Amino acid sequence: MAGSSFGNIFRITTWGESHGKALGVVIDGVPAGLKLSESDIQPYMDRRAPGSSMISTPRKEADEVEILSGTFEGKTTGCPISVMVRNTSQHSSDYSAIKDIYRPGHADYTFDAKYGFRDYRGGGRSSGRETLCRVAAGAVAAKLLKELGIDVCSYTRSIGPVSIDPANFDRALITTLPTCMPDQEANDKALEYLESVRSEADSAGGVIETVISGMPAGIGDPVFDKLSADLAKAIMSIGAMKALEFGDGIGVSSAKGSENNDAFRMDGDKVTKATNHSGGLLGGMSDGSDIIIRSYVKPTPSIYKTQETVTKDNEDTRINIEGRHDPIIVPRAVVVVESMCAITLADALMTNMSARLDSLKTFYRQ
Ligand SMILES: Cc1cc2nc3c(=O)[nH]c(=O)nc-3n(C[C@H](O)[C@H](O)[C@H](O)COP(=O)(O)O)c2cc1C
Secondary structure (H helix, E strand, C coil): CCCCCCCCCCCEEEEEEECCEEEEEEEECCCCCECCCHHHHHHHHHHHHHCCCCCCCCCCCCCCCCEEEEEECCEEEECCCEEEEEECCHHHHHHHHCEEEEECCCCCCHHHHHCCCCCCCCCCCCCCCCCHHHHHHHHHHHHHHCCCCCCEEEEEECCCCCCCCCHHHHHHHHHCCCCCCHHHHHHHHHHHHHHHHHCCCCCCCCEEEEEEEECCCCCCCCCCCCCHHHHHHHHHCCCCEEEEEECHHHHHHHHCHHHHCEEEECCCCCCCCCCCCCEEEECECCCCCCCCEEEEEECCCCCCCCCCEEEECCCCCECCCCCCCCEECCCHHHHHHHHHHHHHHHHHHHHHHCHHHHHHHHHHHC
16 A cells, blocks of 8 residues: 655554554654653543543553663664554454445545455554554654754534634643633533434534644745645645644735735844734745644544445445544544644654755754
């Protein structure tokens, strides 16, 4: 299968299926000397794992990480880091009923159209479980970014019709509330909405917002490897992501230039902007302001209502999905988006090291 690697210098390759023996990621290009142990990665995995609330799948996934290579005496060696999670909670028999039937909204039909053969247990590589590999790599990238003073923070902005109120923003709530909203009131309303959706055997979607602060200006490579293009690829490669916005996003199409342009101004010897409609990106490069991204997530395709579909043998039929599915993907995908952003930034920053002769001279002549 092509397409399992991402990045140039900070490069990840994910492997494994949701109902196979294990899943994992190989992370190449991490500089030597970064303090790293399982305890740096596990909290990220715990944020992605199903919780105990009613909005989470009843699957119990311990998702315990093991670092297999690339560290010695608690530090990275500069060699490939391999991280593995063993699968311990598979109920593969739940899926035998859909072996020859395509789940609407899932990747069963397109996998068969492409390969003529698929791992139907839990969706194989198309399962949301693949994203745990990205989160393991994201934890490493985030640790690297922290050393450079860069912070990536993703949270749930909306679920169905319920949006957060920026006036209530409390970062500590993102990792404690079941919706991953930074707003207690919106969380409570969203839970009510999800209860009604769930009682109808249905599912819901929503929006994840990401704020990246501390990025220096000028990161990203024109013309095909723009930071905006790489972030879009990173996020749109996550299952169930359907649209993206940077800064004012689709709103710019109805704004005037005078409204949309961010005036530059000096703050001491630093170039800053009076506003941030651009969302921290100009010409595909970071402009030194916060990078603002909104990722739009579709409702979980596996719902418990009877649906019309077709069989592998081209017959019309109906499907009743079993198995254990999230009634909403958004809260579990928050840390996945954060991780893919961190991986993209780490790669862009390392690629940028070769942009200027001055930087090379400073490095090699010191
Ligand atoms: C963290 C996460 C968890 C997911 N959990 C489920 C799930 O429980 N059931 C399901 O049908 N889809 C789930 N998905 C979505 C499917 O993986 C995705 O919709 C499918 O691969 C089809 O791809 P597409 O939606 O991009 O077209 C999840 C996705 C993510 C990112």
